[in-house]
Amino acid sequence: MEALQRLAHRWQMVWNRKGAATVEFVSILPLALLISLALWQLVIFGVAIMDTHSAIRDAVKIASTTGDVDLAEEEGKASFGKATGYKLKSLKVKIENHQVKVRAKTDIPFLFMNTSAYTYSGGSEAPLLNNVSASGMMSLANGSVLPGGKLASPVDVPPGCGIIGCYSGHTGQDFPGPIGTEVKAAEAGIVKQVTNLGDSSYGTYIVIDHGGGMETLYAHMYRDQPIVQAGERVERGQPIGAIGNNGNSSGPHLHFEVKIGGRPVDPMAFLR
């Protein structure tokens, strides 16, 4: 109690004496500046590390789904963006024994200091999704060959209109063929959804999650055509349904989509 009184008394002294408050403020100002500088430095560190990991994540995603090391490095660097203050020093993508390895280094300078920058180093690994093999070459019904690339062809008929062909806004690859033609999983994965939109849009469609941010979608089936269920594991080439003409469809065909990170990409790039 006595101590409290003494403290109160001291405060009163400060405020009663003219100019005392100013003295206190001046001595506190540099400290406040130093603290905000330290906090700002922390923010820069945090954002730089986040940017580094988003670059690594994107590079892993591209490399594990396409096997293209150069493209993965390019996309990784692009997703790091043009940050001011810190910069991506290096981003290296390697594929060894069907394993994707990505390492990135970011230089983060210290504010108002002439010492050399701190180099943050991060990395990640993921299995290569594709299993390119001798069975990658597949015969089409018309005798032509569609070389199976990273993905197996979802159906044994030649492709029709492409992602940019036929009509604008097309997000996939069409495979026109007779109703009932077997549709197969383009790669091993888990069936994410089997959705029935009735006779509109995609009709009944299947989405398979292949991991690594890659999904494939198979549309325009009739309600009773899918032979897999959500949650089910499927193998590459396993029959999952059949060509239909349901929903917003101008004729019997499979509408096939490949999505990476939720974004539709040209499926043909994975089938050639």
Ligand SMILES: [Zn+2]
């Ligand atoms: Zn289509």
